[in-house]
Amino acid sequence: MPAPTALLRAPEKLAEDEVITDAPQDTTEPVLELGASNIEPAPSNEVQLSTDTSMDIDTEGRPKFAPSTDTTTIHRIETRRVPVPPHRMTPLKASWSKIYPPLVEHLKLQVRMNIKSKAVELRTSKYTTDSGALQKGEDFVKAFTLGFEIDDAIALLRLDDLYIETFEIKDVKTLSGDHLSRAIGRIAGQNGKTKFAIENASRTRVVLADSKIHILGAFQNIRIARESIVSLILGAPPGKVYGNLRTVASRMKERF
Structure with missing residues (x-):
């Protein structure tokens, strides 16, 4: 019976500088230590839920939470x-x-x-x-x-509820020359009497800067003062404006 070809193969000639050493074969299986720092556990897709369901509750049954930590804000x-x-x-x-x-x-x-x-x-x-x-x-x-x-x-x-509103007399009625001067005079009144009456009744502050009028106050109060000033610009007599202001002032006192 002829021998297999693998057994009849001639050994290869070794190089002169090559040395064969028989390393001892370790047949023992490697043991993984759980506390080893150089071994990383395999990633797992499972979500581990905490079994600690205890919660601090006060006497009224409301949960207690720890105070939040201060975070750095960017200015x-x-x-x-x-x-x-x-x-x-x-x-x-x-x-x-x-x-x-x-x-x-x-x-x-x-x-x-x-x-x-x-x-x-x-x-x-x-x-x-x-x-x-x-x-x-x-x-x-x-x-x-x-x-x-x-x-x-x-x-x-x-x-927080104060505003400034600015408008011109020409926005209400186109006036020029002496007509514009008389309109400014009706708003101001003698020695500022009419302007002060509007301010006290509507609880606002009014500034007459030439043909511009600035009103400082709350939204509703600005509307009351603006209506009175517009009436004077359109030619309403001051007495009628005073009567309307008295009515408005009495309503505001009842409201507050």
Whole structure:
């Protein structure tokens, strides 16, 4: 019986520098240690649910939760510039010591008066906590530039439902020359009597700046003052306007 070809194969000639060593064969299987740091467990798609369903409940049956941790907030620096008319620069310089304390101490803003560009510049900082502080500061400075007193403008910082409305006499009726002057005179009255009556009855503040009229107050109060001023512009006698203001004032007292 002929021998298999695999058994008759001649051994290959080894190189002169090649040495064969018989390494001991380890037949023992490797053992995995659970605490080994170099062994990573196989990923598993199974979701392990916590079996701890206990919850702290107070005496009234409401759950107790741990207080949330403070997260770091990113402060974005924003800048606003309020232009100042030339005729309001002198009052601004004279009243600057009363203008900047509410902005810096109450709103935590950075403020400066730029004389070269004739503007008041406002900027937020890392100490600013109110998100609407910049808008309130701009409204406060703008109210002063329009001609309102500082005490009236500060109310914009402390109350949230105050607004400023501006319109011109020409928006109501096209007047010019002496007719425009008489309309302004009817709104102001003798020594400002009519303007003060409108302010006290409607709980607003009115500024007459040539043919422009600025009203500071709540939404409903601004509407009452605007209707009275429009009636005077259209030629209504002041006595009739006073009567309407008395009626409105009595209704407002009953409401509050």
